[in-house]
Amino acid sequence: MDIIVYSGPLHGGEIVKEMLGAKYEVRIVEPTAGSLLPQFEACTVFLDASMKVPISAGSISKADKLKLIVTATTGADHIDQKALDNRGIPLLTLKGQKEILKNITAAAEHSWCLLMACARKLRSAVHHVEEGKWERIEFPGEMFIDKTIGVIGLGRIGSWIARYANAFGMHVLAYDPNISDPPAYVRSVDLDELVTASDFITIHVHLNSETEGMLNAELIRKFKRGSVFINTARGELADETALVEALQGDIIKAVGVDVLCGEPDISQNPLWQYSQQNSNVIITPHIGGFCPEAVDKVVRFSCKRILEYLGAK
Structure with missing residues (x-):
């Protein structure tokens, strides 16, 4: 048998x-x-x-x-x-x-959750209250309306993110060489323009030999100052050491990820190590699709x- x-x-x-x-x-x-x-x-x-x-x-x-x-x-x-x-x-x-995937929105919803958590400093605010404190002035948030989001990969998940962003009144940029006719509320741009113009950057592409490391150190250094980066796809898509350097240099304001290089063994991961002393990184254990x-x-x-x-x- x-x-x-x-x-x-x-x-x-x-x-x-x-x-x-x-x-x-x-x-x-x-x-x-x-x-x-x-x-x-x-x-x-x-x-x-x-x-x-x-x-x-x-x-x-x-x-x-x-x-x-x-x-x-x-x-x-x-x-x-x-x-x-x-x-x-x-x-x-x-x-x-x-056909099976079109109405499975779990990963897109989790990506948006991380985006909102980073924009509202949710990790540090929750810890603040857990410590018995109540000082709202320490946690200024950021509204989404009229901000620009850059969506890398306009497939199933990226398309949902674009729809969410449009509903929140955001300007939507997208980079996807495979999409020639995006929705009317999405403007297709090259990768350089996307990272330099976006207040929020989120990546939704499959990991393969062509996409591994597509967000390299040179590109990460071009991110708009004060931007937020979200990754629920695969850790290997972005140079995590360069992300830490961008956080340390105030190029990136916050990072929210559901994936890490080397997971589930994350003890030596540079982004995880940085997060142990810094609350502007939110990491979840690859739960995006787990509903x-x-x-x-x-x-x-x-x-x-x-x-x-x-x-x-």
């Missing part, structure tokens, strides 16, 4: 059992390397809804029975795709699955893909 290994939220595991348990052996595995990797090496299909454990070429080489990996996520940079390609094993992600109703939808969709694949075989 084929073995399906699932790693992710427990309620998603119940869906996997419901949809696949009658035909296959389903193993629900905790998303830690010690628990997952031995089970991965024994499975036929791996369904990943956590992204917490890197799947290396070494682990893939030991998985003799592996036929398919499916992720309930758009990104899968934690999996060695070259090793899968060498063995002819498909990797199915949610990238490009527009139960969203997870349930994508896990069900992923199970259907597994049934289709194994049925075809």
Whole structure:
């Protein structure tokens, strides 16, 4: 019997059992390397809804029975795709699955949440009250109306951000070479103009060999003075050391991120280290897409893909 290994939220595991348990052996595995990797090496299909454990070429080489990996996520940079390609094993992600993704707004909403939290100094204000203080004058906020937001990547999530910004009365700039006809309230610009003109900069692109490090130190030094930077896509898209230097030099006023280079091991990450002594950086643990109703939808969709694949075989 084929073995399906699932790693992710427990309620998603119940869906996997419901949809696949009658035909296959389903193993629900905790998303830690010690628990997952031995089970991965024994499975036929791996369904990943956590992204917490890197799947290396070494682990893939030991998985003799592996036929398919499916992720309930758009990104899968934690999996060695070259090793899968060498063995002819498909990797199915949610990238490009527009029908299932079009009404999943969790990551866009979290991006906007970080944007608002940075604009209103929410981290330091909350800590202030937790310490029993009540001095509003220490936390001047920033209104969004008539401000300019620069959206890097006008795909599914970036388009939602542009819509939110328009509703808040902001001017919307966008950089996306793949979009030739943006909405009327969006003005397409090059990357240099976007970073120099925007009060808020937010990035929403897939990580690949072309986009890795696209916000390099030279470009970050061009950010509009006093701007806010938001990243809920992937940490590797921006030079995090350069972001810290921009924060220290008052080029960037605040940073809100849901992703870091090297996650989940973040102890040596420069942005995290800076945040330990500075409240103008807000970091959340890659929770942007983690809403139960969203997870349930994508896990069900992923199970259907597994049934289709194994049925075809």
